[in-house]
Amino acid sequence: MEQQLALIWSAMCVCLVFFMQAGFALLESGSARAKNSINVMMKNYMDMCVGGIVFWAFGYGLMYGDTLGWFGTSQFLPNPVNSKDAIHLAYQIMFAATSATIVSGAVAERMKFSSYLIFSGIVTGLIYPIFGGWIWNSGGWLAKLGFFDFAGCTVVHSVGAWCSLAALLVLGPRLGRFSLTGEVREIPGHNLTLVALGAFILWVGWFGFNGGSISSLTTDNLGLVILNTHLGGCAGALGAMAFMASQKKPTLMSATINGSIAGLVSITAGAVHFSPTSAIMVGFLGGIFYGVGAQVIIKFKIDDVVDAIAVHGVGGIWGTLAVALFPQGEFSLHTLLIQATGVVMAFLWSFPLAYISFKAIDMYLGARASTLHEQRGLDYTEHYELGYPEFQKSLIGSAEKDKGHE
Amino acid sequence: MNDDIRQRRRQAAWFCFEQHLTEEQLLEAIGILEQQFQLDGVGVLISYVSTICAQFNLGKEVGKALCVKFFEVMANREIKLPTDPLLLIEEKRFSAIRQQEQQAAAEKAKEAAPPPVEEIPAHSMIFMSLLKYLLKEVFTDEMELIKLLKLCCEQDKKIHKDIKAAIDNWQLNPQSFRWVLPFSESQLAEVTHLIYVCLCEVSGPVEADQIFHKAIAVCELRPEAKKFPPSRLL
Numbered sequence: 256m257e258q259q260l261a262l263i264w265s266a267m268c269v270c271l272v273f274f275m276q277a278g279f280a281l282l283e284s285g286s287a288r289a290k291n292s293i294n295v296m297m298k299n300y301m302d303m304c305v306g307g308i309v310f311w312a313f314g315y316g317l318m319y320g321d322t323l324g325w326f327g328t329s330q331f332l333p334n335p336v337n338s339k340d341a342i343h344l345a346y347q348i349m350f351a352a353t354s355a356t357i358v359s360g361a362v363a364e365r366m367k368f369s370s371y372l373i374f375s376g377i378v379t380g381l382i383y384p385i386f387g388g389w390i391w392n393s394g395g396w397l398a399k400l401g402f403f404d405f406a407g408c409t410v411v412h413s414v415g416a417w418c419s420l421a422a423l424l425v426l427g428p429r430l431g432r433f434s435l436t437g438e439v440r441e442i443p444g445h446n447l448t449l450v451a452l453g454a455f456i457l458w459v460g461w462f463g464f465n466g467g468s469i470s471s472l473t474t475d476n477l478g479l480v481i482l483n484t485h486l487g488g489c490a491g492a493l494g495a496m497a498f499m500a501s502q503k504k505p506t507l508m509s510a511t512i513n514g515s516i517a518g519l520v521s522i523t524a525g526a527v528h529f530s531p532t533s534a535i536m537v538g539f540l541g542g543i544f545y546g547v548g549a550q551v552i553i554k555f556k557i558d559d560v561v562d563a564i565a566v567h568g569v570g571g572i573w574g575t576l577a578v579a580l581f582p583q584g585e586f587s588l589h590t591l592l593i594q595a596t597g598v599v600m601a602f603l604w605s606f607p608l609a610y611i612s613f614k615a616i617d618m619y620l621g622a623r624a625s626t627l628h629e630q631r632g633l634d635y636t637e638h639y640e641l642g643y644p645e646f647q648k649s650l651i652g653s654a655e656k657d658k659g660h661e
Numbered sequence: 662m663n664d665d666i667r668q669r670r671r672q673a674a675w676f677c678f679e680q681h682l683t684e685e686q687l688l689e690a691i692g693i694l695e696q697q698f699q700l701d702g703v704g705v706l707i708s709y710v711s712t713i714c715a716q717f718n719l720g721k722e723v724g725k726a727l728c729v730k731f732f733e734v735m736a737n738r739e740i741k742l743p744t745d746p747l748l749l750i751e752e753k754r755f756s757a758i759r760q761q762e763q764q765a766a767a768e769k770a771k772e773a774a775p776p777p778v779e780e781i782p783a784h785s786m787i788f789m790s791l792l793k794y795l796l797k798e799v800f801t802d803e804m805e806l807i808k809l810l811k812l813c814c815e816q817d818k819k820i821h822k823d824i825k826a827a828i829d830n831w832q833l834n835p836q837s838f839r840w841v842l843p844f845s846e847s848q849l850a851e852v853t854h855l856i857y858v859c860l861c862e863v864s865g866p867v868e869a870d871q872i873f874h875k876a877i878a879v880c881e882l883r884p885e886a887k888k889f890p891p892s893r894l895l
Binding site: 288429430431432434435441442626627629630631 | 817857858860861864865866867
């Protein structure tokens with residue numbers, strides 16, 4: 256009975272994590288300008304499709320196959336015979352796609368769709384699963400060291416963030432985001448209501464993201480995981496608001512939402528261990544660190560449309576270290592060092608590989624959309640569709656003329 | 662000397678010199694008679710015939726014969742003479758005056774009339790309207806836009822060399838937009854995109870989009886927009 260309940264719960268979590276894609280899609284699309292909203296949606300939609308197949312074919316084997324500690328060598332093109340294994344595979348597919356979809360928001364509004372799909376395949380088929388195998392495969396070398404990441408704070412979110420950073424460095428900022436004189440121009444999203452709705456959906460999905468990571472209904476406290484997840488998200492929003500208040504800035508909804516997501520990311524590494532009080536602390540500080548991180552990113556003139564690096568990267572680092580800083584028992588420097596090792600290795604593995612991959616894509620296919628396509632909007636130039644045809648039609652005369660091709 | 666005698670002298674002069682001079686020379690000879698030989702007397706007539714013969718190289722013998730003939734004609738009223746040459750002169754003069762007047766009127770009309778209208782293509786007109794609107798609303802002057810356009814051209818190696826050259830030429834005469842005229846629709850669309858990039862630099866991408874929306878709305882009010890929808894430049 257317990258096994259059947261666990262199975263049903265896992266299947267539900269697959270659905271919940273899948274639903275997170277909808278949350279990401281809405282949040283990222285709302286954060287982009289109207290002329291790029293369809294393109295962002297498509298990237299979210301398709302990295303689920305591409306990532307699903309690539310991870311099933313190669314990623315799962317690299318992550319969970321027989322390993323000497325570095326990468327799996329079996330279980331490629333898996334054909335699970337029982338429900339438990341199939342659900343586990345499906346659940347991991349959702350995680351892989353989540354890691355890839357973080358990139359889509361960061362690179363929104365100026366990346367070629369075809370190049371993005373290839374990069375998405377590399378993330379889900381190579382970068383994410385190999386690193387994930389180091390931690391979640393019982394034979395993984397970081398797992399053997401004792402590195403702990405309950406539901407993918409580093410494995411999913413940090414890896415996604417570092418891949419985003421690599422992509423952003425190769426792509427460069429959107430046209431006019433930073434002037435030649437160094438002025439920073441805000442490019443507000445076209446629909447903050449969508450952003451908020453996306454965040455709500457993400458939050459709902461996070462209960463499955465963390466809740467589905469329990470090893471069993473009896474040994475792990477599912478209720479505590481869900482409670483901590485919720486508290487982390489709440490505190491993250493408050494932390495971001497506190498940061499804005501300390502900076503004497505207006506209380507931005509977009510930043511508050513990002514704060515809550517940073518809180519959710521932060522809580523992900525230790526949701527099963529933290530006490531509710533610790534969860535609040537971790538989430539709250541996650542929200543603050545997000546605010547600091549976002550400012551630093553801007554100072555380096557990196558144009559991250561959805562603040563993915565600050566939310567998932569900084570939040571991921573903090574959450575992973577927080578496992579050692581808010582221990583169940585006594586504080587252990589050794590645990591902190593191991594957690595820090597995992598954090599550093601996440602960067603050292605994913606960033607250079609993503610950077611090289613992205614550079615190669617850029618050299619052979621071109622990663623950056625042309626400035627003309629940026630002007631016209633990627634909705635039409637990439638997909639020949641408009642998210643909001645009623646008020647965009649007047650600006651696509653030339654696109655109609657040449658069907659968006661240069 | 663009464664008018665009748667003056668008329669007869671003119672008729673006699675025409676009659677005598679008719680065989681030796683062309684019509685133009687005859688008219689000139691009559692003119693000389695009227696201006697310089699108005700006094701009565703034989704000496705005056707001889708002097709006149711000598712002057713005309715000398716002027717038109719008729720020779721002395723011819724001159725003597727013409728003098729004799731001239732006196733005979735003047736003396737014999739029976740000889741039928743041609744129409745008073747003065748009438749012919751007057752007619753010629755009026756004709757010349759009319760011709761001059763007509764020429765002057767034609768020249769005056771030519772000056773007053775507007776220069777022939779050059780047929781400017783609709784896409785050029787729309788582009789110029791777009792450009793003028795943006796210059797008025799965004800840029801301090803033409804030179805600011807030209808500098809930014811040149812900067813964009815340097816950064817973008819794909820820009821056609823003709824466009825680069827046109828922008829360089831525009832710098833020499835910023836008030837004139839005639840550099841636009843040789844460009845095709847697709848080339849002007851390329852320049853429009855360059856201007857968009859400049860706008861993004863000056864005002865940021867959000868304002869650039871808004872300004873373009875307004876500029877297109879303004880251009881759509883122009884009559885040329887029926888032939889060439891402004892959005893085709895985008």
